[in-house]
Amino acid sequence: MIPIIIIAVWEFFAIQANNPALLPRVGDVISHLIHPFTDLLNTGSFVRHICVSASRVVLGFILAALVGIPLGLLVGRYLLFHRLFSPIIEILRPLCPIAWIPFAMAIFKTYTIADIFGAHYTTNIFGHIQLGMLYVIFYGGFFPIFLNTVHGVKSVKHIYIESALLLGADQKRLFRKVIFPSSLPAILTGLKVGLGISWMVIIAAEMLPGSDAGIGYLIMFSYELAEMDILIASMILIGAIGALLSYTVKIITDRTSEWQAKER
Amino acid sequence: MSFLRVNDVNKVYHGERKEEVIALADMSFDCEDRELLFIVGPTGCGKTTLLRLIAGLEKPTSGKIILDNKIVDGLSHETTLVFQQYSLFPWTNVLNNVSFSLEMKNIPRKVRHEKAKHYIDLVGLTGFEKAYPYELSGGMQQRVAIARALAHDPRLLLLDEPFGALDERTRHRLQAELLAIWQENKKTVIFVTHNIDEAIFLASRILIMRDRPGRIDDDINVNLPRPRDRRSEDFVKIHIKIREILEQILTVNNQGGEQ
Numbered sequence: 001m002i003p004i005i006i007i008a009v010w011e012f013f014a015i016q017a018n019n020p021a022l023l024p025r026v027g028d029v030i031s032h033l034i035h036p037f038t039d040l041l042n043t044g045s046f047v048r049h050i051c052v053s054a055s056r057v058v059l060g061f062i063l064a065a066l067v068g069i070p071l072g073l074l075v076g077r078y079l080l081f082h083r084l085f086s087p088i089i090e091i092l093r094p095l096c097p098i099a100w101i102p103f104a105m106a107i108f109k110t111y112t113i114a115d116i117f118g119a120h121y122t123t124n125i126f127g128h129i130q131l132g133m134l135y136v137i138f139y140g141g142f143f144p145i146f147l148n149t150v151h152g153v154k155s156v157k158h159i160y161i162e163s164a165l166l167l168g169a170d171q172k173r174l175f176r177k178v179i180f181p182s183s184l185p186a187i188l189t190g191l192k193v194g195l196g197i198s199w200m201v202i203i204a205a206e207m208l209p210g211s212d213a214g215i216g217y218l219i220m221f222s223y224e225l226a227e228m229d230i231l232i233a234s235m236i237l238i239g240a241i242g243a244l245l246s247y248t249v250k251i252i253t254d255r256t257s258e259w260q261a262k263e264r
Numbered sequence: 265m266s267f268l269r270v271n272d273v274n275k276v277y278h279g280e281r282k283e284e285v286i287a288l289a290d291m292s293f294d295c296e297d298r299e300l301l302f303i304v305g306p307t308g309c310g311k312t313t314l315l316r317l318i319a320g321l322e323k324p325t326s327g328k329i330i331l332d333n334k335i336v337d338g339l340s341h342e343t344t345l346v347f348q349q350y351s352l353f354p355w356t357n358v359l360n361n362v363s364f365s366l367e368m369k370n371i372p373r374k375v376r377h378e379k380a381k382h383y384i385d386l387v388g389l390t391g392f393e394k395a396y397p398y399e400l401s402g403g404m405q406q407r408v409a410i411a412r413a414l415a416h417d418p419r420l421l422l423l424d425e426p427f428g429a430l431d432e433r434t435r436h437r438l439q440a441e442l443l444a445i446w447q448e449n450k451k452t453v454i455f456v457t458h459n460i461d462e463a464i465f466l467a468s469r470i471l472i473m474r475d476r477p478g479r480i481d482d483d484i485n486v487n488l489p490r491p492r493d494r495r496s497e498d499f500v501k502i503h504i505k506i507r508e509i510l511e512q513i514l515t516v517n518n519q520g521g522e523q
Contacts, residue, residue: 162321163351166344167365167416177367181355259354262398 024229032233040230043221044213046237052128053202053214054241059113059129060137061198068142068194069187072149077179089146097140097201101208104132128213133205140201141194148193152186153179185257192249199242265333266294267452268318268420273327275313286477287313291327293471293480298450302467304457304506306513310478311456312348315422318454319345331420344418346409348425352397358384358408359393365416383411386445403427403434407441414445423455427462439465443490460506464499465492472506474513482509 014023036046074081108131164178206216222230275288287310295301316322320339329336352361366376387407427435472482
């Protein structure tokens with residue numbers, strides 16, 4: 001019901017304004033959305049921009065998970081790691097990932113994954129994955145993953161640990177067979193939140209100078225050319241993809257965390 | 265030398281304001297191989313602490329616990345403990361719970377699942393192999409916990425009020441099952457409870473503990489033939505005797521409180 005009202009109000013004001021550079025008609029925006037393969041403003045299609053943004057997010061997010069989960073397990077379990085890492089994490093945590101963007105641009109310039117492998121003028125997807133962008137996505141995704149993992153490990157019930165030890169578990173298998181499965185629901189929550197944040201951060205990162213592709217870049221570029229219909233269509237796509245991402249994670253989470261929801 | 269010897273064991277905890285709390289004082293008793301020893305006493309007398317010490321989860325402040333001629337110093341494969349609270353791993357099913365200890369011993373999957381099924385049958389849960397703990401009633405969960413402990417095949421099985429949270433009917437059924445399992449497998453079992461009836465129904469010997477500080481007050485051999493009749497004269501006699509001892513302990517406590 002509410003979306004219909006919003007669209008009706010939008011259409012009403014669009015007709016009143018009669019200025020596509022201010023507020024486009026609903027139909028114009030929809031026609032962009034149903035033609036996702038059409039080239040836009042000589043920058044490529046929606047599909048291409050989304051692929052660029054998504055590959056940046058996926059890669060940065062995987063890095064964040066690969067570092068965040070093991071580190072979280074160690075910090076949650078061992079006091080030594082806790083003492084070692086928690087001061088620096090407490091300082092870095094309140095720092096918004098966006099605040100890192102200028103720093104990341106200064107350090108990493110416009111180097112891409114392709115540059116690392118020596119392919120400087122490639123047009124494939126790796127030529128669009130800038131190290132600076134990866135860094136800020138990593139940063140944005142890392143904290144929710146890490147902190148939820150720590151929390152998950154710390155909330156493993158003592159009775160499960162003692163039971164496992166009484167049944168002959170050594171430290172290695174205590175980790176693999178008790179601490180990890182017991183914290184898995186919390187880890188998945190961290191991944192869900194982390195993925196959401198990564199998706200927000202990449203859009204912001206792509207709007208900044210030095211960006212050459214991606215859905216955030218498209219928004220900024222269409223703003224500069226006063227192409228409001230493309231701008232709004234991009235925003236709708238960002239929202240839809242974000243919702244799709246969290247829905248996918250939710251399906252996985254619900255299946256693996258069923259025991260926790262039903263535990264008495 | 266007996267199978268288990270608890271020798272002059274003291275356990276002192278330090279409270280929040282560094283004050284000393286004596287949980288167990290000069291505790292000494294023996295337990296023979298294949299005995300079904302019960303420990304009965306008022307709440308907070310240190311029964312659970314005693315089991316944790318025997319299991320090696322904690323260390324005595326002084327004194328020694330000797331199991332099969334070896335001093336207990338940490339966890340041992342000879343001993344396992346079933347907790348009063350639900351302790352099954354909630355993220356996996358009954359079969360995996362029961363075969364956990366076998367997995368820790370690197371027994372191949374097929375063999376350990378067969379063995380686990382045997383113990384699941386033993387506690388009367390055939391058909392529930394794929395069920396998750398949250399799908400089971402409290403009584404069924406404790407049966408799985410006992411099956412899981414039995415699958416570990418310990419020589420000494422410690423039970424900390426495993427039927428404490430169950431209703432009387434379920435409790436009686438599980439007592440009968442436990443008795444059958446003990447008669448068949450002949451393990452040494454130390455069972456902690458505050459239920460006198462449970463103790464007399466199952467025990468070959470009952471130790472009565474006194475609290476503040478926890479220590480042994482009485483040692484009663486139960487020589488009634490099995491299966492025991494709860495309404496028989498001898499059963500009732502022992503019941504009254506133990507009740508009187510416990511009441512006397514509580515009276516002393518109350519007087520102590522008034523001073």
